[in-house]
Amino acid sequence: MDNLILSLENISKRFGATPVLKGITLTVAGNEIFFLLGPSGCGKTTLLRIIAGFCQPDSGRILLDGQDITGVPAHQRHIGLVFQNYALWPHLTVWENVAYGLKLRKLPEKFVHQRVEEMLTLTHLLPQKNLYPSQLSGGQQQRVALARSLIVRPRLLLLDEPLSNLDANLREQMRQEIKKIQKETGITMIYVTHDQREALTMAHRLAVMNAGEIVQTGTPLQIYFEPGNRFVADFVGTVNLLAGKVSGFETGLLQVETSEGLLRATGGGDFSSGQAVEIGFRPESISLRPGQSNVFRTTVTETEIGEGIMRVMATSPGGRNFLLHLPLETGRKLQAGQNLIFSVPPERMIVFPLSPSVPSAVKRNGRDKPHLP
Amino acid sequence: MKKGLLSFSLLFLGFFLVYPLLWLLPQSFLSGGRFTLRILSSLLSNSLILQSLLNSFLLAAGTIVGTSLIGIPLAILLTRYQFSGRRFFQVLFVLPMLVSPFVGAIGMQQILARFGSLNLLLLRLKLIPAPVPWLGSGLLGIAILQTLHLYPIMYLNISAALANFDRSAEEAAASLGASSWQNFRTITFPLLRPGYFAACSIIFVWSLTDLGTPLVFEYPQLLPVQIFNAITDINVNPAGYSLVLVVLILSALFFIFTRQVVERTPYTTGRTPVSEQGHILSRRAQKLLIAGLSLLAVISLLPHLSIILNSFSQRWFFSILPSKYSWRSYQAVFHHRLTRTGIVNSLFYSSLATVTDILLGLAIGYLLARWSFRGRFLLDALAMAPLAIPGIALAFAYCTAFSGTPLDPRKNPVFLLIAIYSVRRLPYLVRSTYANFQQLNENMEEASASLGANPGTTFRRILLPLIVPGLLAGGIMVFAFSMLEVSSSLVLAFREKFFPISKVIYILAGRLTDGPNVASALGVLGLLLLLVCLGGASRLAGRRLTDFFKTT
Structure with a gap:
């Protein structure tokens, strides 16, 4: 990874007797939007505050551009932070809020004026420049918070669930806006969220956290299609899983014996014969054309309309329930009681070692995760 | 009933707050029936x-x-x-x-x-x-x-x-x-x-x-x-x-x-x-x-x-x-005629002031929280005004406005002392009962009414039980502060027979020999009373007690 910017080495933190972070090691490269994704209470905000300098780790080091900044006070780190509640200063106008960081640096008035105006233009806030935060809408407040942090060109910008207080439409709009701003400014961002949709759509790379540990790091595609364990598979989407046992390898395919017969998956060189695994597939990974392997013969039990897809619940003769996503046009013709044969190409199968110790993120009944606000 | 409560509250505040203060104006600006600034300017010389x-x-x-x-x-x-x-x-x-x-x-x-x-x-x-x-x-x-x-x-x-x-x-x-x-x-x-x-x-x-x-x-x-x-x-x-x-x-x-x-x-x-x-x-x-x-x-x-x-x-x-x-000073407190009179008087004045404040606070707090009427602003302003009026100013106004009337403090200050104690602490009680009523969901009253209770019954059976703890806590604090009220007590009590505790302490402190010691003993007893009241009130009202110490 070239252009290395931030690395965390073995960061640990406990609050009282409760361990919050258990040896986090992580590198974030320049010019990327890096996401920390995890359920609430997983330690992601604490990790962010440690990077910002508002919280001291019990052990471990933080390196920024190769420099150890672990003991450097927050105000000397030059790391920006956008707060979940924005933390705008109610006694200052939009203009004054945004200009604050530059004024601290005692820059010439003319320069400050010009930069603030640029920044307010970039964030579409120029008409509101003389208003106080209490007079702004949620989306405008959010943009002031962004502008205020960006104007000093921090080496790194941290965002702590910045969109969680906005309604769904505005959130979508702000996601695009933040992506655009990141592209234009080239600033490195570390973004904390519990919203997997946000992470998958915005991140260049992301780390999934659970119970104070990083469970998996990768690009959104890797995380979604190659989850390393049950927790990740569950947290970033829905997955149909079956318990099984590796029975061998054949023509580069991993063979797994399950209650639904022999299933085949590509990759997975580090499995050994006889190993207990979980194998499955995402609801949208199926194909209705006849395939050679991983063929499931099922009966439709229920259908419902989703966002641009049809959700189909189907049961195998052995009593296994599957959730399938089909194109609306195909799915609408299906009715309960009808037989449905589908297959999953081996390259779209998900396999990971059975690990009963990792708790499932959210217990669900084969349905899509409820959309978190 | 609301109208009755309103007129009673306004009458009390009008007579014991507005009237005496307004009385000051002509005295400062009129001389021989004509407007003058002479009195003010004489201050400067x-x-x-x-x-x-x-x-x-x-x-x-x-x-x-x-x-x-x-x-x-x-x-x-x-x-x-x-x-x-x-x-x-x-x-x-x-x-x-x-x-x-x-x-x-x-x-x-x-x-x-x-x-x-x-x-x-x-x-x-x-x-x-x-x-x-x-x-x-x-x-x-x-x-x-x-x-x-x-x-x-x-x-x-x-x-x-x-x-x-x-x-x-x-x-x-x-x-x-x-x-x-x-x-x-x-x-x-x-x-x-x-x-x-x-x-x-x-x-x-x-x-x-x-x-x-x-x-x-x-x-x-x-x-x-x-x-x-x-x-x-x-x-x-x-x-x-x-x-x-x-x-x-x-x-x-x-x-x-x-x-x-x-x-x-x-x-x-x-x-x-x-x-x-x-x-x-x-x-x-x-x-x-x-x-x-x-x-x-x-x-x-x-x-x-x-x-x-x-x-x-x-x-x-x-x-x-x-x-x-x-222990001599403490024995003296309970044996001296002066100190005993003071204690009895203060207990009497403060108790009545407490009752007055509870009734008025309940009435005004209820009116402000549950009724929108013309003059609501006026009632609110009047009930809160004592916060901005120093005790000595009000006491002075009483002295002059009621001079020569049957309420003349030089003859008998009992009424005026009770009135001034209650007026001075009224804002605290009004504020706490008002907040209390505001926090109670109006649906509770409506539910009671829908079951056939008239407003009086609803008030007695539903509202009152819910606000009694706060009200009692407020009452206790009024009592404690009235017992130790200083400036109005010093100004209004002229005759030994009517002295409250503070005035007794002041008189004793000025005496030679053991006067200051007895005054101190009386002060310590007051301190104890206050601590006991505070403990009791905070039990009843919990953390809301700090409201009594905020003044805006």
């Missing part, structure tokens, strides 16, 4: 009065500086840092404001006098070559006592502001590169300013109108003492009216100014509670901090400690501590 005005301003300004220097750092330390014993100190530093400095002054004279405990101690330790005149002309002593009494107001106001303070506002500034000091100057202090101004204005008016302390220190060149003295010769010298007017206008201005500042400050974002309970300090720092706080506690409780010592001392001349202790 009277050098004693000018000096008193100046002294009073100096005193108030000094007290503000003193309370700021103690109160602000204290509030920051006690809210922002975590150390063992923090809760204890948070409560401890409220105590100094409980007892009027006028009682503490009696004890402090013993400590700060030329050959008082402090000088003797320092002389013995060879830290000073000769006694230091701590009390100076008296003004410094008064300022010290007022500061030690009033800094909890600063501490409480700043603490309250800090508790509502969104820490991320500071973190945002730090992430932009603001150092601690820059952060305090540009973010923290501006956001605390409303709380600070509120505290300053309370402290300023309080200090400006404190009658008891200068009386005990026998320092006459202060505004309240001049007003007090003016009452005796009010028929020949109208200066008293103008002085009271000056005091009233100043307090009203401060009150309005504070409200403006508090309301104008935009405060809508943030306010998330602090997730972390402040910095955890190292062992060493904790020890240092606790030592410092203990020292401050001892110093600020010195007036209280000194009256306790004084109340038990039988002989205390030219020694650091009393040379002989006894």
Whole structure:
């Protein structure tokens, strides 16, 4: 990874007797939007505050551009932070809020004026420049918070669930806006969220956290299609899983014996014969054309309309329930009681070692995760 | 029924608040039936009065500086840092404001006098070559006592502001590169300013109108003492009216100014509670901090400690501590005719004032919370106005407005004392019952009505039981504060037969021999009563009790 910017080495933190972070090691490269994704209470905000300098780790080091900044006070780190509640200063106008960081640096008035105006233009806030935060809408407040942090060109910008207080439409709009701003400014961002949709759509790379540990790091595609364990598979989407046992390898395919017969998956060189695994597939990974392997013969039990897809619940003769996503046009013709044969190409199968110790993120009944606000 | 309650409340406030204050106006501006500014301008040519005005301003300004220097750092330390014993100190530093400095002054004279405990101690330790005149002309002593009494107001106001303070506002500034000091100057202090101004204005008016302390220190060149003295010769010298007017206008201005500042400050974002309970300090720092706080506690409780010592001392001349202790002063409290009269009188006045306030507070709080009517604003303003009216001003107004009527305090002050005690504390009860009613969902009343209960029954069966704890707590506090009410008691009680406790303490303090000791014993008993009441009230009302100490 070239252009290395931030690395965390073995960061640990406990609050009282409760361990919050258990040896986090992580590198974030320049010019990327890096996401920390995890359920609430997983330690992601604490990790962010440690990077910002508002919280001291019990052990471990933080390196920024190769420099150890672990003991450097927050105000000397030059790391920006956008707060979940924005933390705008109610006694200052939009203009004054945004200009604050530059004024601290005692820059010439003319320069400050010009930069603030640029920044307010970039964030579409120029008409509101003389208003106080209490007079702004949620989306405008959010943009002031962004502008205020960006104007000093921090080496790194941290965002702590910045969109969680906005309604769904505005959130979508702000996601695009933040992506655009990141592209234009080239600033490195570390973004904390519990919203997997946000992470998958915005991140260049992301780390999934659970119970104070990083469970998996990768690009959104890797995380979604190659989850390393049950927790990740569950947290970033829905997955149909079956318990099984590796029975061998054949023509580069991993063979797994399950209650639904022999299933085949590509990759997975580090499995050994006889190993207990979980194998499955995402609801949208199926194909209705006849395939050679991983063929499931099922009966439709229920259908419902989703966002641009049809959700189909189907049961195998052995009593296994599957959730399938089909194109609306195909799915609408299906009715309960009808037989449905589908297959999953081996390259779209998900396999990971059975690990009963990792708790499932959210217990669900084969349905899509409820959309978190 | 609502109309009945309204007319009763307005009648009471009109008669005991509006009328006496309005009475002052013609007296200050009319001479022989014609409008004149002569009386006001005569103030400016009277050098004693000018000096008193100046002294009073100096005193108030000094007290503000003193309370700021103690109160602000204290509030920051006690809210922002975590150390063992923090809760204890948070409560401890409220105590100094409980007892009027006028009682503490009696004890402090013993400590700060030329050959008082402090000088003797320092002389013995060879830290000073000769006694230091701590009390100076008296003004410094008064300022010290007022500061030690009033800094909890600063501490409480700043603490309250800090508790509502969104820490991320500071973190945002730090992430932009603001150092601690820059952060305090540009973010923290501006956001605390409303709380600070509120505290300053309370402290300023309080200090400006404190009658008891200068009386005990026998320092006459202060505004309240001049007003007090003016009452005796009010028929020949109208200066008293103008002085009271000056005091009233100043307090009203401060009150309005504070409200403006508090309301104008935009405060809508943030306010998330602090997730972390402040910095955890190292062992060493904790020890240092606790030592410092203990020292401050001892110093600020010195007036209280000194009256306790004084109340038990039988002989205390030219020694650091009393040379002989006894219960004699306490025996005297219960045997002297004067002290017994005082206790009985105060119990009587305060009980009636409490009942009056509970009834009025209930009525007005209910009306304000549950009824929109024309004149609602007026009722609200009238019920809250006593917050902005110093006791001495109202007492003076009573003295003059009711002079020559059957209520003349020179003949029998009982009615007026009860009235003034209740008027002075009414805002607290109105505010707490109002808040109580507001928090009760109106659906509860509607549910009762839908089951066939008439408004009276609903009030008795549903509302009353829900607000009784708060009401009782409020009543207890009114009782305790009335028992120890100083300036109005000193002004309105002329005849020994009607003296309340404060006036008895004042008279005793001025007597030679064992007078100050008996006065101290009476003060200690008052302190105990207050602590018991406070404990009882806080049991009933929980944390809401702090409402009684906020004044805006």
